[in-house]
Amino acid sequence: MKKVTRGLLLGRMQPVHNGHIQIIEKTLNYVDEVVIGIGSAQLSHELKDPFTAGERIMMLTQALDDYDIDPKRYYIIPIEDINRNALWVAQVKMLTPPFSKVYSGNPLVKRLFKEEGYETYQPELFDREVLSGTEIRYRILNDGDWKSLVPKATIEVIDEIDGVNRIKELSRKEISEK
Ligand SMILES: Nc1ncnc2c1ncn2[C@@H]1O[C@H](COP(=O)(O)OP(=O)(O)OP(=O)(O)O)[C@@H](O)[C@H]1O
Numbered sequence: 724m725k726k727v728t729r730g731l732l733l734g735r736m737q738p739v740h741n742g743h744i745q746i747i748e749k750t751l752n753y754v755d756e757v758v759i760g761i762g763s764a765q766l767s768h769e770l771k772d773p774f775t776a777g778e779r780i781m782m783l784t785q786a787l788d789d790y791d792i793d794p795k796r797y798y799i800i801p802i803e804d805i806n807r808n809a810l811w812v813a814q815v816k817m818l819t820p821p822f823s824k825v826y827s828g829n830p831l832v833k834r835l836f837k838e839e840g841y842e843t844y845q846p847e848l849f850d851r852e853v854l855s856g857t858e859i860r861y862r863i864l865n866d867g868d869w870k871s872l873v874p875k876a877t878i879e880v881i882d883e884i885d886g887v888n889r890i891k892e893l894s895r896k897e898i899s900e901k
């Protein structure tokens with residue numbers, strides 16, 4: 724039987740944007756299956772992390788379906804943070820199917836996996852000036868054009884959960900607590 728190669732891609736995906744879809748599609752040219760870790764899964768209802776893991780899973784599952792990506796080629800796994808970096812790789816391994824390659828631009832993530840013997844790769848970033856969660860959350864808050872930067876599924880989920888007002892309320896709360 725042919726050995727299946729799996730690559731791990733990790734991101735908080737607050738929210739899922741077009742950069743995530745592009746990197747998933749691209750990585751599938753190099754590995755048989757991608758394990759997509761939704762990072763900081765325990766966080767939600769914070770300005771930097773407004774959406775729950777479940778909401779992020781809905782965005783991604785629907786977007787990958789809309790992009791006709793074969794569901795047999797990916798796993799979506801929520802991964803909570805733990806406050807012990809030295810144990811975090813073990814936590815990720817416990818929750819995911821076995822993988823041998825790790826794709827991440829985050830220096831800490833790369834170091835932690837490298838020290839555990841994984842091959843790590845720095846994925847190319849697409850349109851990074853605009854395709855970042857930070858920029859998209861900023862645009863949502865300030866009524867800018869965020870919809871052109873995310874898949875249709877992200878717009879639909881944010882609409883369904885009244886996400887624009889959630890972010891605006893979180894911002895007002897943060898300002899009033901300062
Ligand atoms: N523009 C992009 N092009 C390709 N891949 C991207 C892009 N933005 C993020 N990624 C991928 O997603 C991972 C990070 O996911 P994350 O959701 O934290 O993205 P982010 O846009 O940097 O978020 P934030 O601005 O909220 O910190 C990166 O390691 C990278 O693999």
Ligand SMILES: NC(=O)c1ccc[n+]([C@@H]2O[C@H](COP(=O)(O)O)[C@@H](O)[C@H]2O)c1
Nearest residue numbers: 733734735762763804805807808811829
């Ligand atoms: N100790 C830990 O829990 C630990 C360590 C490194 C990365 N992470 C998580 O991995 C994810 C990495 O994603 P980014 O590349 O988007 O930063 C984040 O959710 C981050 O919190 C967690």
